[in-house]
Amino acid sequence: MLRRLWLLLFYVPLCAWAQTETRLTWLDNRFRVDPEIEQITFVVTREQPSQSVVLVAPDGRKYYADRHSKAMSWYSDKGMDIISINHPMAGPWQALGKVSTNNGIRIISNIQLDAHQLPAQLYQTEVLKFSARLTQNQQPLLLRDFLDRVQLKVIFYPITSDLSNDTVDESTAIEVGTFADNGHEYDEVAGDGVFTVALNIDVVPGKYRVKIASTNGVFERSVEQTVLVYPTPITTTFTQSHRSLISHVVNIETKPEQIVAGSLAAYLVVKQPQTKPQILQRSTTAPQSQLELTWLNDSHVGKAWWRGWAYVTDALTQRELVFRLPKQNYTQVAIVTPSLTSPLAQQRLEQQLAARQTEQRQQRLLWIAITNIIVVISAITLLLLWRRKRTLKHDLMLPNELK
Structure with missing residues (x-):
């Protein structure tokens, strides 16, 4: 019984992991693409230092990071290539280069971008939490090397309406927010495949086509919605x-x-x-x-x-x-008394200041006089005390006959 339990604990995680990605570590770096796959992404980890790999299709065509088909998006990073192909040719593909023997090549197929539905009515200067996630076969995509390089943005395209139809102005795109899956601010859990952004609707009121898309070439997926932005309430x-x-x-x-x-x-x-x-x-x-x-x-x-x-x-x-x-x-700023523009008021203010200065000068003279009087009285008092003391001392002297 205990042995069966250990087998379950060992195989269940492997099965769950196998549902989200396929890892290839063949010596010749070959991998086969089945005919029913509509979109596939190769995540190739390279040894360092090295250049981007060369991708060889089943018919022998070679593709490079700077020279590839329009059906491909190629993201090259230090030590990694992420190559997405729409409607790939069925058969054996091969990656030529210094492919890491530890991580090898990971294959992700049928990636979908799911985004929450924005409210049809938004308000100017409103801020709202908005989320999107990547899935593979309707399961969360949790390949961290891939998710760390995904860059999802929210872009607003103004729509002009007339009697016949709506026209989207692609030339005046407004970037409103960038998603993150790092566990900071509005994002709840880092690396869970759920990307979150605090959308700051800092656009003029009107009708917009909102596009959520990858902007750095890691993969080509987008979701679009139409919203109305009303003036702030x-x-x-x-x-x-x-x-x-x-x-x-x-x-x-x-x-x-x-x-x-x-x-x-x-x-x-x-x-x-x-x-x-x-x-x-x-x-x-x-x-x-x-x-x-x-x-x-x-x-x-x-x-x-x-x-x-x-x-x-x-x-x-x-x-x-x-x-x-x-x-x-x-x-x-410092509190300043406002200036008076009326000449009469200005004259009165000057008279008040002059009277105040005269009063202050008189008070100073009065204090000086009082101080001088106190000093004179104190000096006279001290002089009288000193003379009285000498007189008393003289009266107490003994007569000559008693010496």
């Missing part, structure tokens, strides 16, 4: 204080017809001169549609900034929306 204004201990104000207001009342919440990070960053958090309750976040002007002079996030709920779809509040810099 929130308005953010910043009012800077120019008076000491009077608050700076960030006001966030939502459009009642688009956003659920009471669903607004906000998070700000504020950095003032000579202080550590502080965090401000507030939320609304029904039926409120706006909120204010404030912090005191601490009168320190220098550069300051704030940034944050706003969270709301879409009234139509009940979708939770996230908006990034971009970093805003401002400068806290």
Whole structure:
């Protein structure tokens, strides 16, 4: 029984691994492609130093990294070639070069790119988590050497519409985000074949064709969707204080017809001169549609900034929306009394300053006089005490006859 259990533990992982890739380590580096395969990718690990391999087709044609068929995409990296072929010729293929005897050649076939469906209605400046994954035979593709070199991007193509049809403008492509499978930020697990991106919809409102595609030639796959981008449903204004201990104000207001009342919440990070960053958090309750976040002007002079996030709920779809509040810099300056442009007011101000200076001068003279009087009185007092002491000493002297 124990022996059977060990056999199961040994063979089950091998079977699972065999479903995702085929490894070839034949001495002549030959591998056979079956007729039913529509797309295949060769991951060739080379010894170092070495040049890219030469790929030989069953009919004897040779293909190189810089000279190959249009049906191929060839990615050459240090110590590795990744070659993808659409509708490959059936039969024995061969890779000529310093192929590693340890890793050899891995074959991946029928790769598919699956992406989550984007909401049909997006908002300008919205940020949302978006995922895509690579599969082989409807199973997650987990070949790390391959995944580390995949570069997936999200590209928006504007669509212009007229009465007859829609026209996609390929010349004005807008790159909105790059996927990652590294376990950082929005990506949950590194190397699990699920690529994640925080899409920042920083495009003008309109209709777009969205394309998710590999952009570095590792393989040719893409997914396309059509979306509508609407104007942002929130308005953010910043009012800077120019008076000491009077608050700076960030006001966030939502459009009642688009956003659920009471669903607004906000998070700000504020950095003032000579202080550590502080965090401000507030939320609304029904039926409120706006909120204010404030912090005191601490009168320190220098550069300051704030940034944050706003969270709301879409009234139509009940979708939770996230908006990034971009970093805003401002400068806290010294408090200066505003100048008076009226000549009469200026004259009055000069008279007040002159009167104040006269008063201060009189006060200084008064203090000097008082100080001098105190000094004279103190000197006279000391002199009288000294004379009295001498008189007493003289009276206490003995008569001559008693000496």
